[in-house]
Every structure is written in structure tokens, then in C-alpha cells.
Amino acid sequence: MGVRVEATPNPNAMKFSSDSIIFEGTNSISVMPGDTSEHAILNDLMALEEVDNVFGYQNFITVNKQFDVEWDNLTSKVLEVFEKYNL
Numbered sequence: 001m002g003v004r005v006e007a008t009p010n011p012n013a014m015k016f017s018s019d020s021i022i023f024e025g026t027n028s029i030s031v032m033p034g035d036t037s038e039h040a041i042l043n044d045l046m047a048l049e050e051v052d053n054v055f056g057y058q059n060f061i062t063v064n065k066q067f068d069v070e071w072d073n074l075t076s077k078v079l080e081v082f083e084k085y086n087l
Contacts, residue, residue, distance in 0.1 A: 003082045005075060008062065012052070014071060016078060017060040018087040023087045028057040044081045 006015040022041065025028060031037045031046050032053045045054050045061065050069040055062040065074055 003079060003087060006078075010064070012067060014075065014078075015060055015062045015065050016082060018082065019059070020086075020087055021059050022061065022087060023056050023058055025027060026059045030055045041081060041085050041087075044084065045078065048074070048077050048081070050077070 003020065004017045006017065007078050008015055029037060029039060029042060030053065032044045032048075036043055036046075039056065040057050042054050042056060042061070045051055045063060049068050050073070052064045054064070063074075063078055065071065
């Protein structure tokens with residue numbers, strides 16, 4: 001088990017990749033503010049007030065933060081959500 005955190009070209013987005021498959025199939029999942037998902041992990045991430053939106057595909061989730069939030073404060077919260085799901 002392990003989650004890798006990778007920067008993206010967008011400074012407001014970070015990619016969190018798991019060694020495990022999070023989402024089966026070939027469809028991506030995107031959750032915007034005010035939306036919910038059938039995937040509890042995405043709903044839990046969106047419940048973090050610092051998160052703006054999320055995008056998931058197979059073994060990764062890209063988290064987009066609110067503009068005024070620092071990654072130093074948010075990364076550990078996101079990783080706690082991943083740990084909750086044993087990823």
C-alpha cells in the first residue's frame with residue numbers, strides 16, 4: 001500500500017496515485033462543487049473545505065484546491081482520506 005503525491009502543470013492541482021485500483025472500468029469521474037458521487041472517497045474529499053473539485057480514474061485522484069489554500073496544509077488531510085479507504 002502506498003500513495004504517491006505528484007505535482008501537475010496546474011499549481012492548484014495535485015495527483016494522488018495508489019498502488020490499488022480505486023475505480024473499476026474505463027470511465028473517469030469528476031465531482032464539482034455542489035455535486036456528489038456514487039464513490040464515497042470522492043464525496044469525503046469534496047467534504048474538505050479546502051478542496052474545490054476532484055477527478056478520478058482507475059488508480060489516481062487529482063485534487064484541485066481552493067485558490068487561497070496551501071498544499072502543506074491540505075496534503076495531509078487528503079492522505080488521511082486515502083488511509084480511511086486503505087489505499
